[in-house]
Amino acid sequence: MPQKGSSFPALDLAGAIIFLVDLPRKRPAQPCRADIFMWGRPPGLRPAFVSACSFPVVSQAHKFLSVVSAARRWLAALLFCALALGPSQGQGWELGAGAGYGFYRNGRVFAPAGIAAAGVRSRFTLTAWVAEHRRERLAGELRYTYQDGDPFLESRGLRTNVQGQSHALHFALRLPLRRPEARLNPYLTAGLGAKRYEVTGPETLNPPLTEIARLRAAGEWKALVVAGIGVDWVLHPSVSLRAELLDYVTPFPKQVIEPAPYASARGFLHQMTPSLSLCWRIR
Numbered sequence: 001m002p003q004k005g006s007s008f009p010a011l012d013l014a015g016a017i018i019f020l021v022d023l024p025r026k027r028p029a030q031p032c033r034a035d036i037f038m039w040g041r042p043p044g045l046r047p048a049f050v051s052a053c054s055f056p057v058v059s060q061a062h063k064f065l066s067v068v069s070a071a072r073r074w075l076a077a078l079l080f081c082a083l084a085l086g087p088s089q090g091q092g093w094e095l096g097a098g099a100g101y102g103f104y105r106n107g108r109v110f111a112p113a114g115i116a117a118a119g120v121r122s123r124f125t126l127t128a129w130v131a132e133h134r135r136e137r138l139a140g141e142l143r144y145t146y147q148d149g150d151p152f153l154e155s156r157g158l159r160t161n162v163q164g165q166s167h168a169l170h171f172a173l174r175l176p177l178r179r180p181e182a183r184l185n186p187y188l189t190a191g192l193g194a195k196r197y198e199v200t201g202p203e204t205l206n207p208p209l210t211e212i213a214r215l216r217a218a219g220e221w222k223a224l225v226v227a228g229i230g231v232d233w234v235l236h237p238s239v240s241l242r243a244e245l246l247d248y249v250t251p252f253p254k255q256v257i258e259p260a261p262y263a264s265a266r267g268f269l270h271q272m273t274p275s276l277s278l279c280w281r282i283r
Helices: 009-020 033-039 056-085
Strands: 092-105 107-111 114-120 123-135 138-147 151-155 158-161 164-176 184-199 213-215 219-236 239-251 257-259 264-266 268-282
Touching: 092 114, 092 239, 107 257, 114 268, 123 268, 138 184, 138 268, 151 213, 164 219, 184 239, 257 264
Parallel strands: none
Antiparallel strands: 092 123, 092 268, 107 114, 107 264, 114 151, 123 138, 138 164, 151 158, 164 184, 184 219, 213 257, 219 239, 239 268
């Protein structure tokens, strides 16, 4: 049971959980398991020009499994929070999950050889959170967000990218603009956390634009600021549908997108993310 006077046990737990989560380690790029199976066959029984992962079904299944594997520890941390917050003395707590699309406003790399647009491709997002309603007009929320975006470089009609993704964990305060019993309840939210940009594919052989920057097979943590707006539509006393627009802002990841000598990267990466989610609230 939280001590009397403790405003947000979720905030107290957040720091400890970040250390408990087994952070993704840098691993050497490995071929698709389906490729290993195919190329492990005798030469007379395998095609010389087809990769197993070139089949759409196999490729998508392999990608889905990689997403689940990368996110499992973060989701376990959120579940741990949910169990810890269950007996809270506050107004109640909630679990939520949803999906959206991350639109990036990227940065640039300036070099003597030219200027290149650099950042992360816009792709889908998945999110899950646990929230605690300690007061009628204020809630604390611990949230995990996955974005399936590839780091890229583009300049003078040339472009290169490498397969990648990002994982964000942040704690935010949510301020409803109407009373909790309202059917439609708009709100403001803002928070702080950390975001990991991670390259999951091998580096490109002989990539273009190396005189400006290079995409590295690496991972990098960056400080994260999140702000946004949303609205809760109550479908049932314990279930609501949430629509929101969040902006995830981080400094430029220079270890993943490495500027060339005498080049500099400028700008922040903004991941503007509209999403729809379902929330389950226990009072």
